[in-house]
Amino acid sequence: MTTLTHYLQSQEIYPAVSSVITTVTDIGKDIAALLKKGALADILGEAGNQNVQGEEQKKLDVLANDMLLDALAQNTHCAGVASEELDHATPANNDGELLVLFDPLDGSSNIDINMAVGTIFSVLPYERQGEQIEDTDFLQHGHKQLAAGYLLYGTSTMLALTIDSDVVMFSLDPDSGDYVMVNERVQIAADTSEYAINSSNYRYWLAPMQQYIDELIAGETGVRGRDFNTRWVAAMVGDVHRILCRGGLFTYPFDTKYAHKAGKLRLMYEANPMSLLIERAGGGATDATQRILDITPTDIHQRVPVVLGSKNEVEYVKTLHLQHQG
């Protein structure tokens, strides 16, 4: 049996990275415990305020954010944090050598209905050690991430993590309180017949995305010549977890529903960490024309279209978009 602690000790990794991962995953245990109590823990419903992106915050969005923030402020390796729920980057320890970015509670609309939610995190190097961080310090390419992962609070609590090359998966043992390794090398098959998209936005998508989904729905009667199946968890963590377990394609594509949004998901603390996990497991991750991990960020809260999962399917979506551009 390999626990997360054993795994982190056995890896030739920078001890600081191991330390911040331990802090985040320890808080994951506390969030999982709150979710287990559910309605009995006063964690459901609205917090009564909006985040910087104009979204209503749920009580648990705020709570999970504060728990992670407080814990990382105590970790001397953490120079600062950026979160979906914080307008700007927040300093932690001036001498820290790492930046931690997180979506404290992913899939907020699932909280009140007792469905799967998660926490997504990303670790970046900090180049100006000793000086106070600014938002711009976080604007690094996704391929610079030193580690990335998520916690899925589902029927059991699971952790997917990538530090150097492989993606590893752990399950939280409720008896011992340890994360126990359940998959030492997660791999995604290149082909799939399963896809995830919120189809209610169909009329707002670009023509190539409409064409792609039309082809999947036509199934064996259309150009794809076989049937496809839809799944939608409404929490990216849940959809990505399914893809790491059995392949598939997940997309939150570009849409014209809101003029100021390039897509719904956030580059720095949703798309980048998930793209690193997916690529390291042999899959692909694109904004429909370019690799997500190579996008130059301009804002810690910037949004990006996301297409990720089984490699051949992701490539096909990209080809349709590039053909359309001419």
Ligand SMILES: O=P(O)(O)OC[C@H]1O[C@](O)(COP(=O)(O)O)[C@@H](O)[C@@H]1O
């Ligand atoms: O409400 P929709 O359109 O189904 O969107 C669901 C998507 O929004 C998200 O919930 C956004 O994340 P947050 O809950 O952290 O804002 C994704 O996890 C999920 O894929």
Ligand SMILES: [Mg+2]
């Ligand atoms: Mg999210």
Ligand SMILES: [Mg+2]
């Ligand atoms: Mg969130």
